[in-house]
Amino acid sequence: MRLANDIIAIPHGSAHAVRLRPSLRAAVRLHAKHDLRKLAEAVGEGHLGIIADIILEGTDPETGAKVVNGLSVRDLVALVEPLSDFAFALLGVDRKAALEVSERVDSTPDTSDWIGPHLERLFEIGTGWLGWSPADTWAATPTEISIAQRGLVARLKAVNGVKDDEKAESDPLEEIAPEKVKEGLAKLRGLAG
Numbered sequence: 001m002r003l004a005n006d007i008i009a010i011p012h013g014s015a016h017a018v019r020l021r022p023s024l025r026a027a028v029r030l031h032a033k034h035d036l037r038k039l040a041e042a043v044g045e046g047h048l049g050i051i052a053d054i055i056l057e058g059t060d061p062e063t064g065a066k067v068v069n070g071l072s073v074r075d076l077v078a079l080v081e082p083l084s085d086f087a088f089a090l091l092g093v094d095r096k097a098a099l100e101v102s103e104r105v106d107s108t109p110d111t112s113d114w115i116g117p118h119l120e121r122l123f124e125i126g127t128g129w130l131g132w133s134p135a136d137t138w139a140a141t142p143t144e145i146s147i148a149q150r151g152l153v154a155r156l157k158a159v160n161g162v163k164d165d166e167k168a169e170s171d172p173l174e175e176i177a178p179e180k181v182k183e184g185l186a187k188l189r190g191l192a193g
Helices: 025-032 035-046 048-058 061-069 073-089 093-103 115-129 134-139 144-161 177-193
Strands: 006-011 016-020
Touching: 006 061, 006 073, 016 048, 025 035, 025 048, 025 073, 025 115, 025 134, 025 144, 025 177, 035 073, 048 061, 048 073, 073 093, 115 134
Parallel strands: none
Antiparallel strands: 006 016
16 A cells, blocks of 8 residues: 555646546545446446546546546547556555455455445544544545554554554454363352352
């Protein structure tokens, strides 16, 4: 999760590029309008309306309008990869890592809407945990919010003397031998009376 990847450049004209910023505000708006799970697929299929919405949400209105009004069918091919990267960045995910995971996961479609609550949680982290203003949180990318939260947690651990390498005395998911259970119950009975 590198911040350098948060700004996505798309070609515009023969020698220019336009920078798109995958902000939390863009993620929420695009999810409400199109469902973020469908953005990358729609870009790959050349859905001009969705491509236009992505560009308009990722940059300022004036620049976005110039790019969208100047789009040609020939331009769409060059936009597939950067706009797919943008769609994944809206979730705070690297496209290449997501594709590797998707190859390992069963191809059963996910019909649950986990993205809306995920985006709300990012807003809560930005305005609650981090103390950012709503405007700053809306302008931040999901990756920036996640990294800032990790930094805050690391600072709180350092201030409170918690080390990362400290392990719990026992694993609550670890299976306990029946003899230890009987021994523990005997101790409790002894303490009770």
